[in-house]
Every structure is written in C-alpha cells, then in structure tokens.
Amino acid sequence: MKMSPEFTKAQANMQPGKITADGFLGDDSRPIVDIIADDEAEMQTLGVDFDAAVARMRYLMAEGRKGLEEPVTVDGNWIVRVSEARGFLPSPFEDGIFRKVNAQVELAPGGVRSGETILYSELGLHLLEKYHFLQGRGAPFRLEPGQLRKVLQL
Amino acid sequence: MELHNLELAYFIAPLAISGISAALAALVSVTDRIVNNYGDAVININDGSKSLDVKGGTNMLLTLAENQIFIPSACGGRGSCGECKVKVKSDVGPHLPTEIPYLTREQIDGNVRLSCQVKIKSDVDIEIPDYLFKIKQYTGTVERIRDVTHDIKEVYLKLEDGQAVDFRAGQYGQIETPPYGKVRERTQRAYSMSSRPSDSNHAEFLIRLVPGGIVTTYVHEHLKEGEKIKIIAPFGEFYVRDTDATMICVAGGSGMAPFKSIFYDFIEKGRMNERDIWYFFGARTRKDLFYLDELQQMQDEYERFHFIAALSEPQPEDNWTGETGLITEVLDRYLKNEISPDKPKEGYLCGSPGMLDACMDVMRSNEMAEDRIYFDKFA
Numbered sequence: 001m002k003m004s005p006e007f008t009k010a011q012a013n014m015q016p017g018k019i020t021a022d023g024f025l026g027d028d029s030r031p032i033v034d035i036i037a038d039d040e041a042e043m044q045t046l047g048v049d050f051d052a053a054v055a056r057m058r059y060l061m062a063e064g065r066k067g068l069e070e071p072v073t074v075d076g077n078w079i080v081r082v083s084e085a086r087g088f089l090p091s092p093f094e095d096g097i098f099r100k101v102n103a104q105v106e107l108a109p110g111g112v113r114s115g116e117t118i119l120y121s122e123l124g125l126h127l128l129e130k131y132h133f134l135q136g137r138g139a140p141f142r143l144e145p146g147q148l149r150k151v152l153q154l
Numbered sequence: 155m156e157l158h159n160l161e162l163a164y165f166i167a168p169l170a171i172s173g174i175s176a177a178l179a180a181l182v183s184v185t186d187r188i189v190n191n192y193g194d195a196v197i198n199i200n201d202g203s204k205s206l207d208v209k210g211g212t213n214m215l216l217t218l219a220e221n222q223i224f225i226p227s228a229c230g231g232r233g234s235c236g237e238c239k240v241k242v243k244s245d246v247g248p249h250l251p252t253e254i255p256y257l258t259r260e261q262i263d264g265n266v267r268l269s270c271q272v273k274i275k276s277d278v279d280i281e282i283p284d285y286l287f288k289i290k291q292y293t294g295t296v297e298r299i300r301d302v303t304h305d306i307k308e309v310y311l312k313l314e315d316g317q318a319v320d321f322r323a324g325q326y327g328q329i330e331t332p333p334y335g336k337v338r339e340r341t342q343r344a345y346s347m348s349s350r351p352s353d354s355n356h357a358e359f360l361i362r363l364v365p366g367g368i369v370t371t372y373v374h375e376h377l378k379e380g381e382k383i384k385i386i387a388p389f390g391e392f393y394v395r396d397t398d399a400t401m402i403c404v405a406g407g408s409g410m411a412p413f414k415s416i417f418y419d420f421i422e423k424g425r426m427n428e429r430d431i432w433y434f435f436g437a438r439t440r441k442d443l444f445y446l447d448e449l450q451q452m453q454d455e456y457e458r459f460h461f462i463a464a465l466s467e468p469q470p471e472d473n474w475t476g477e478t479g480l481i482t483e484v485l486d487r488y489l490k491n492e493i494s495p496d497k498p499k500e501g502y503l504c505g506s507p508g509m510l511d512a513c514m515d516v517m518r519s520n521e522m523a524e525d526r527i528y529f530d531k532f533a
Contacts, residue, residue, distance in 0.1 A: 019234075021368050022336050068480060068509040069407055070438040070466055083364045084506040087228065087235035088255055097255050099507075100234070104365040119365050138336070140366050 001033040006093065013092035014136075024092060024127075026138025039134045042145045048154050054129045056152045057120060061103040077153065079108045089123050093131065098123040107151045118143060118151045196277045199223070200284070210276065214240065214269040224289040225282065226389045227328070230342035231270040240269040243279040291386050292317050294357055296379050302444040305363045306408055307373060308348070311356060311385070318354035319387050321347060323419035324394065324412040324502075326530060327357060327387030331372040343369040346504060346530070347387065348411035350418045357385055362408040392504070392530040394420075398429050399498040399526070402489070404513050406436040406481055409504035410445065416502075417452060417459075426456040432493060434462045436481025440472035462488065482512045489520040501527035 003011070011032050016023035028035060043050060064072050064080030071081040081104045088097040099122050107116040120128075124141050127133040134143040148154070192210025197217070199205065206221045215231045215238050218224070229235035236256030242265050249257070253268045294311030302308050313319065319327075326346045333339055349358035364370045377383070394401070394416055403413055413433060420426045437443045442465075449461045464484040468474035477484045493499075501517045503510050510529050517527055 016336065016338050019232075021232075021339060021341050026336070065508055066480070067438070067466065068436065068482065068512055069506045070436060070442065072438075073467055081365070082508075083367070084508050085228070085235075085364075087237075089234050090252070102364070102366055121366070140336075 001031065001037060003031050003033055007032055009094070010092045013094070019089055019092055022140055024139055024141070025136030026140075026142060028136030028138060030136070032133060032136075035134075035136055036132050039145060040132050043132075043148075046145055046149050048145060048149045050128065050132055052154055053148055053152055054125060056154065057103070057105075057125055057128075060105050060152075061101070061120075061122070061125070064103050064105070065101070073108065073111050076111055077107070077109055078151075079106045079111075079113060080104070089121075091123060091126060093127075095130075096126065098126060105151055107153070116147070116151050118147055192273075192275045195274050197221075197274065198277070198279045200281055201279075204287070208274060210274045212274060214267075214272045214274055214278075214280075216270075217274050218269065222290065223282070223286060224291065224328075224386045225269050225286065226344070227270060227342065228344045230328075230330075230340070233268060233270050236268065238269045239266050240272075241265065241281040242267045242272065243281060244277070246272050246275070246278060288320065289386060289389060290319075291384060292319060292357070293382055293384055296377060296381050296383065297356070299377065299379055302360065303442055305374075306444065307361050307363075308358065309361055309373060309377070310349075310358045311383070313355050313357065319347075319357055319385075320354065321351055321388030322393035323351055323415040324392040325388035325390045326392070326412070327359070327385045327389065329359065329361075329369060329373075330384040330386070331369050331377075332383075334372055334376055337368055337372075341368045341372075342386070343367075344389065344530075345408070346390075346392075346411035346415070348414040350415060350422060352419070352422055357387065358411075360408040360411040360414075390530040392502070392528055394502070395500060395526075395528070397498075397500065399500040400430040400493065401432065401502055402485075402493070402499050402517070402522070403431065403433045403502040404436075404481060404485055405434075405504045406509060407442070407505070409509075410435065412504050413502075414445065421452075421456075426452075427458050430458045430460070430494075430497070432460045432462065432488065434464065434481055434485050434488070436464050436466065436484070438467045439465060439469050440474060481509075482516050485513065486516045486520065489516070489522075495521075499526070501529075503527065503529040505529075 013019055014024035060074055060080050063074040064082035071079050074080050083102045085100040087100055089100055090097045101122045104117055104119050107114045121141055135141050195208055195210040197206040197208055208217050215225055225238045227238040233252045249262055250271050253271050293314045297312045298310040300308045326344050328342045328344050330340055330342045345359045347357055348360050349356055361370055361373045363374045405413055443463055452459050453461045462477055464477035464481050465474050466480050468478055499522050501522055503513050
C-alpha cells in the first residue's frame with residue numbers, strides 16, 4: 001500500500017533512537033500502512049472494535065493511576081500498575097505530545113493473577129485510537145490483537 | 155538536417171541534465187561543509203568564572219558533558235524530560251517547538267533553553283547554578299545486588315580507587331547502562347541514592363522494575379555483580395532543611411531510597427531525636443514492603459521517629475494489622491488526628507509525578523505551606 005508523506009515521516013520517526021531508544025517498529029520491516037492494514041484485518045476477524053478497546057484501556061489506566069505507582073485491583077478482574085516518569089514523548093506523527101505514563105494490565109479474575117498481560121503507554125493509546133497502529137512486531141509496546149481481546153475481555 | 159539536430163538534442167539533453175544535477179550536488183556538498191562546519195567555539199560560563207574551548211556542531215548538553223560539566227537530564231538528551239535547562243545569554247536562535255512544552259512563559263522570556271536542543275554554532279554565554287560544577291562522572295563496580303522485594307533491587311557499587319562521591323542525603327544520581335538487546339545506545343536514568351554520604355566510596359540505589367523501562371530492565375535482567383557501570387552525581391534539591399520543623403516524609407516503592415540515606419545520616423550524626431519525623435510508606439501488599447524490621451527498630455530506638463506503613467490491598471495471608479488504604483488517605487488521617495497542628499511542618503516526598511501531586515493536595519488541604527514541601531519530581 002502506498003505511504004503518504006505523513007506516514008513516511010512517521011515511519012522515520014519510529015526508528016530506534018529518534019523518539020524512544022528502542023523505537024516503535026521492533027523487527028518489523030513492513031511499511032506502517034501495511035502493519036496497520038494487517039492489524040485492522042486481524043482485529044476485525046477477532047471481532048474486536050478499536051474504539052471499545054481504547055475506551056477500556058483508558059478506563060483501566062485511569063483506575064490504575066489511583067494506586068500511585070502501586071498495583072490496583074480493578075473491578076475484581078484486572079490488576080493494573082501505572083508507572084509515570086517526568087516529561088513527555090512526542091507522537092511520531094507529529095500531532096501531539098504525551099506524558100510518559102505506562103500501564104501494565106494483567107487479567108486477574110477474582111483478583112487471581114493469570115499471567116496474561118498487556119503493556120501500553122499514553123502515546124500508544126493515541127496511536128491506537130487515531131491510526132489503529134498497534135506498533136511493529138517485536139517492539140516493546142506492541143499490542144497483539146489476540147492478547148488485547150483476551151486481557152481486555154472484549 | 156532537422157533530423158540530425160533532433161538526434162543531437164536526444165543525446166545532449168540527458169547529458170546536460172546530468173551535468174546540472176552533478177553541479178547542484180557538488181554545490182549542496184560544498185554548502186553543507188561550509189554551513190555545518192561550525193569550527194571552534196567558546197562557552198563562557200557564569201560571566202567568565204569558567205570558559206571552555208569546544209568544537210562546534212554538537213548539542214550543548216553533550217558538549218558540556220564532554221568537558222565534565224553535567225547538566226541534569228533524566229532522559230539522557232532525548233528532549234523528553236525537560237530537565238536540562240540552561241539560561242543562555244547569547245543569541246542562539248528562537249526556541250524550538252521541541253523545547254516549548256517544557257518551559258514557562260517566564261523561562262522563554264528569560265531565554266532559558268533545553269541544552270540538549272541547542273547546537274553550539276559559535277561562541278555562547280550561559281549561566282548555570284554553581285553546584286553543577288560539583289557533579290562528576292564515576293565508574294562503579296557492582297559489589298552486591300540484592301532483591302529487597304519481588305520487583306525492587308538494591309544495587310551497591312564500589313567506586314573506582316580514589317573516587318569518592320560528595321553528596322547530601324536525599325540527592326540523586328544518573329545511572330548509565332550500555333546498549334543491550336534491541337537498545338542500540340547508552341541510556342541514562344535518574345535514581346535517588348540510598349547510601350549514606352559518609353560511605354562516600356560507595357553508591358547504593360534501589361531500582362524498581364518498570365515494565366518497558368530500558369534502564370530498570372537492564373538492571374533487573376542483565377546487570378551482574380562485578381560489572382562496571384557509570385554514574386553521574388550528585389543532583390537535586392531534595393535534602394533535609396536545617397530547621398526544627400516536624401518532617402512529614404512520604405514514599406512508596408523505590409521512593410524509600412532517599413529516606414534510607416537521610417535517616418541513617420541522621421543516626422550517624424546523632425540528630426535522630428532533634429525533631430519529630432513521621433515517615434509514611436505505602437505499598438499494595440505485604441510482599442511489596444521492605445526494610446520493615448530496621449525501620450521498626452529505628453522507631454523503637456528513637457522516640458521522635460514514627461514509621462507508618464500502609465497497605466492499599468492487604469491479602470488475607472498477609473495477616474496485616476497496620477494501616478490500610480492509599481498512602482494519601484493515611485497521611486490525611488494522621489495530619490488531621492495524630493500529628494500536632496501547632497508545630498511548623500516540612501513535607502519531604504519521593505515518588506512519581508502523580509504520587510507527588512496527590513500528596514501535595516493532601517498537605518495543602520491540611521494547611522502545610524507549599525514552599526516548605528520538598529521533592530525531586532523525576533520518578
């Protein structure tokens with residue numbers, strides 16, 4: 001699929017050492033439009049709606065922040081730990097800056113840890129919501145559609 | 155004849171275009187060499203109190219670091235922490251969009267700049283606090299790594315022979331980790347020192363694993379005893395003010411570090427009973443608490459030292475009989491009901507920006523003066 005100049009610039013900004021030390025693409029050499037198209041197809045196959053996923057992730061991050069860095073049990077179904085560092089990260093699409101907030105969400109039915117986790121940042125949520133970009137395979141903050149569905153219970 | 159001219163043009167046109175392209179490329183190359191060759195420059199610091207002869211072309215943060223002047227930078231110069239502010243008294247061009255989010259209107263008007271975003275192109279005058287001259291780079295050998303909880307490691311470094319770090323209890327250092335795995339460059343992050351200032355040929359840090367964190371992952375998964383790492387220290391304004399006000403100290407997780415340093419420094423100097431100290435420490439469950447025995451022992455030994463641990467989600471197996479709830483809730487209860495309202499108070503906080511904001515709210519609502527609440531907001 002053809003890349004627009006905006007996406008070409010974003011892909012350059014996603015390389016390691018540009019915005020974050022390890023970048024947004026991992027080992028994935030595909031153009032980001034192809035990463036997005038493939039993930040959109042997989043999300044559709046799995047029946048996971050992007051907006052529903054983002055809404056739940058925002059809710060869990062907001063609840064997790066109340067723990068002041070300590071893990072919090074949310075609705076008896078997830079254990080959420082939100083970590084926050086000073087400063088901001090710019091979006092690789094150059095459309096905003098985001099606080100350095102990470103949420104680790106573990107599925108924990110009845111408060112019992114399952115070992116099934118997802119990890120996302122405030123910037124990652126923006127990329128997911130606006131661009132349907134789940135990051136490249138092997139990237140530290142890559143969100144796998146199947147794992148999203150399992151952990152978020154969608 | 156016309157056909158001959160057309161054939162000639164057919165060959166000449168591409169040659170002409172190639173020639174023009176080559177000339178343009180050469181022009182760009184020459185221009186680049188001229189424009190980007192900034193040559194030598196002088197950085198004049200604090201009205202001539204120090205002057206550095208440097209090569210132009212690199213950003214100010216790195217150029218100063220190469221000359222052993224270390225400006226605080228929690229992100230290592232990536233322009234994402236906003237820490238490396240320097241007042242620039244020369245014209246180095248307008249503020250960049252990458253700097254604006256980190257600067258107040260007043261700082262912009264005063265030409266405060268993020269030193270990692272300003273390239274040295276010519277002579278420049280800057281102003282930095284004098285204490286920055288005390289900051290040095292050290293090499294430490296990991297003498298001991300110990301798990302104090304399931305996700306916090308205590309890392310104890312022996313500095314190279316002859317090196318001693320001169321710091322105040324409560325200050326922090328920057329740890330530099332090497333490239334590893336997919337991380338292709340050296341990375342620096344800031345951590346409070348938990349060692350005592352008197353143990354100056356060692357430095358100790360408490361490092362909690364942050365999911366996705368580059369330095370914390372390295373420390374937890376790769377760092378070995380015997381390995382050498384670099385630290386830059388001391389930084390920060392977080393140290394005990396010399397008053398007799400009641401100290402209200404609040405921390406969670408690895409925020410324990412500066413308080414460990416402060417309390418043991420007090421004990422060494424015989425100052426533990428000079429003023430009232432309340433230390434609030436929050437965790438989720440019993441397994442997230444550490445140093446409990448030694449803090450309990452301190453409380454038994456020093457009547458003016460009070461240690462309040464609180465669990466936000468104690469588990470049945472914890473058999474916890476202490477305080478429960480978020481540390482901010484417990485702090486609020488104690489400020490209202492337990493701690494004398496008559497004595498002046500100072501707040502000492504160590505934690506994430508969110509934790510600090512929440513504690514500040516509680517302290518303000520209990521009439522503690524904001525200018526007497528101290529912290530380093532770096533997480």
